[in-house]
Ligand SMILES: *[C@@H]1O[C@H](CO)[C@@H](O)[C@H](O)[C@H]1NC(C)=O
């Protein structure tokens with residue numbers, strides 16, 4: 402995927418908030434794509450090793466097509482975040498939680514597979530959802546921002562492992578999360594209407610996290626809409642759906658209705 406300027410957005414929080422409430426989206430174009438670092442927040446769609454570091458490595462066959470071995474991603478190859486890094490000319494992002502071989506000179510990845518916007522009331526072993534919800538990721542980010550500079554000031558190799566202080570305001574902040582908040586509701590046997598009713602709370606907590614990142618220095622944001630949950634093979638497999646609810650693309654239309662209310 403090419404980083405096309407019109408897809409990159411530099412926006413003040415005010416504009417972003419406005420865009421949530423009014424369609425069409427009002428976004429200002431970035432003047433350039435010269436981002437020296439990326440800080441990413443999200444779930445398995447952009448996890449480059451966080452959950453693997455915290456709770457056990459993603460097993461084979463993950464990584465078989467591109468890395469030729471498991472590489473912390475729940476994918477056979479690269480994720481969109483990897484292509485974004487490539488097109489901005491920065492290295493693949495190390496996971497913040499990975500204490501082995503990480504290099505944060507051009508950013509850090511706070512995403513973990515199974516993350517949700519809202520903290521879940523179930524444990525990872527009960528439900529499969531990560532305890533590293535978006536609010537935790539934003540706390541980790543502000544901790545990283547502070548402590549990375551203390552480490553960097555020791556000089557030598559540490560200077561090459563941590564981002565420069567001015568990278569935090571110049572970086573691209575990418576966020577790709579929300580899909581698991583929807584499926585978490587289905588797993589609790591909530592109706593699609595009940596799930597839809599919790600979307601305002603999801604969006605409220607999402608905007609709080611963005612505000613917190615903005616408050617400690619983030620300025621350029623790339624926010625993915627959530628994908629069509631009703632087209633995920635596991636939604637079709639695990640959740641009750643009737644033949645009449647399958648659309649012409651073979652996807653479960655009630656789940657996609659919830660996805661579009663989170664757009
Ligand atoms: C978890 O429980 C609290 C207290 O009942 C509730 O306010 C919150 O919405 C619940 N979270 C989710 C994700 O259901």
Ligand SMILES: *[C@@H]1O[C@H](CO)[C@@H](O)[C@H](O)[C@H]1NC(C)=O
Nearest residue numbers: 492504505506507558561562
């Ligand atoms: C960390 O990555 C940067 C950018 O690729 C590189 O210049 C630096 O040498 C790396 N540091 C170490 C200790 O490998």
Ligand SMILES: *[C@@H]1O[C@H](CO)[C@@H](O)[C@H](O)[C@H]1NC(C)=O
Nearest residue numbers: 585586587588589590591641
């Ligand atoms: C949801 O419904 C299924 C099928 O009836 C049942 O097995 C499961 O225990 C229910 N889950 C919850 C959290 O109530």
